[in-house]
Amino acid sequence: MKIQSRIKHCLLFWVLGFCCVALMPREVYADGKYFPERAYKIPPTIPSQRAVLVYKEGTETLIIESALEGQGIEFGWIIPLPEKPTKFEEASPGFIKTLSLTIQPEIVHDLTSGIFVACVIAVFVTLLFLIVIAPEPQKPRRYSVLEILVVFVIVLLLLSILMPTMGGHAGGRGVSGIFINIPGIEIHDIEEIGNFEVTVLEADSTSALDVWLSVNGFAGLSENDKIIVFDYIESGWYFVAAKLRREGSGYSRPHPIAMTFRSGKPLYPIRLTSQVGSDVYLELFVIAEKKATASNLTLELCDDYSFDPGAGQNFRGKKLPGFVGNVFRQNIGHPNANHLMWDGCVLSKLCATLNPTQMRKDILLELKSGSPFQKHYYSRRGAIGTGLINCLGWWCVSIAILTATFYKRIKGENGSKFALVRIAIPTALVSLLLWGITYAAVPKIEVETKGGRNRLIDRLYERATVFMEKEAIARGYSYFEGASKSEVEEIIEDYCKFTVRRNRYTKEKVKQEDSPGNYTIFENERGVVLRTYSREGFPDDAVITSASKDNFFDDYEIEAGRIFDALVKASIGGSWPSHLNRVLHFRPWDYEYNAILIKCFRRQPKELVPIILRRLKERLDWLPESIEEVEYEASMLGSLTRMEPPLDVTDTKKMYEFIGKIEVSFVDADG
Incomplete structure (x- = not known):
């Protein structure tokens, strides 16, 4: 009789365990497979510098990008170098x-x-533990529905505790192009490099340079x-004075300058940066023949790279073509990788947030x-999850060992x-601790998340979105027949301005720049080419001034035209027809989504x-x-009214400010 009761007892707890596990919250998608959410590091919101340092056979090429903010329309900065630069680009x-x-x-x-x-x-270890410590019943009895329900609710409450919700997701004006000679200063070179006026000089004294x-x-x-400049002069260093002229003021990232010496x-010269009076976040990418390290900088990744025509x-x-990381x-x-990598x-x-004290010495690399290396960080959600796994692991191992060790004592009187x-409560407290x-203890950083989909599927959606948008723009403007490159640039720039076009990687406004998520326009023997860039910098070209030989989109273009004409016709009645609600179910990777938007932008009905509205x-x-x-809908209104919608x-x-401007300028005026 005791054996039968024991079996029933075990079966009850096992059934409860399976039910609880089945009811545990899990995130899945329609195909039944879960794809982990991905996280990317977010740099701190402080003054920052990013630089690429290429070193090979005693020659260094230094490419610096710096974020500047200040008043006026000219900015200047000084870069000390140990030798006279041989080339600027x-x-x-x-x-x-x-x-x-x-x-x-x-x-x-x-x-x-x-x-x-x-x-x-x-759950199973805990249920086994409860079975072991449960006293032998004096006589077999049936469990009531209420008793089963109480146990079930208690276990669910325990699971809710163990499964917390973890997330969801520089100077005065001078005369441009003219540099005034000063005694004690020897000027070696003056060049115009992009938007910069660059001068290479030597100084006899700090007062002369000042x-x-x-x-x-x-x-x-x-x-x-x-004090810092005096040390450089005594060591025979040169100074590169670069002056940027720009319109307006505020936050700006001038184009980088490449200096070879x-x-x-x-x-990496950084001593003068220490005088900004605040912390600076530095990202330094070193391309060399060996692994690079430096004091005060954290090595986040190091890998060997090989050229691959099918990267x-x-x-x-x-x-x-591109370069492939052999391990990670x-x-x-990016096309420029061919000039800087081999x-x-x-x-x-290498990266770090450096305070002024840490910048009192230049960074020597x-x-x-060494072996390839990748630094591990944790998001807050990842840190909570890691702690929870350790907590549960300790609980399971400790309960199993202690139960086996004190089994006789547990089965004795008052066991x-x-x-x-003596076992469960202390073990639970230690597990929580x-x-x-x-x-x-784990290193935590702020991240931005992206996910839910398989990485390959995600990239396919990104490529499809860009491809559909290019094709819709070209067809919507009849392949820009008779338009010059500058006219094409102006049209696409306005289209990006008056629609909600957010860079999918940086969340900034899409702009004409050869960086991930942005675009460039150039002309070659095939015509005007619209080039976009993936996260890895791979270019994707589309000739938008010559008709595509692919008639795949013909039916979609006809369908988009019908929907657009129906919208315009229905607008006369002043209401949105219910049979056209499917317009709002299109997504950026659908051709019709982009084609209808282009028609709004070009025709402006x-x-x-x-x-x-x-x-x-x-x-x-x-x-x-x-x-x-x-x-x-905000993009449609921006296209129709030529008013810029908020990016967020x-x-x-x-x-509502955007809506108010439209109501004043269009709706009220028409009324």
């Missing part, structure tokens, strides 16, 4: 940004699968600057042989009380404004669930 901002986006540390973020397995094991800078439109040297060891591919499947597979396809080179990413007071210690107001009440529809449509204040 205007560098691509896209290559540095490609490296910044692509070369990433390993970030532990979405541990849903691991947590699920750990919880399953923990006077030269002041009379030539740069900020003068402070007393602390003079001889150097016994790779170095990437575009939407049509065409193979694209973080490929680089087969077998080693790429190291050590090159040495259940002993098991709970381990959870907290793990969370506090003002009669559409009132009905789209009414729908947009309704959709704002459903944010953030309706964000895709709101972005589309979830900012309801800016959205």
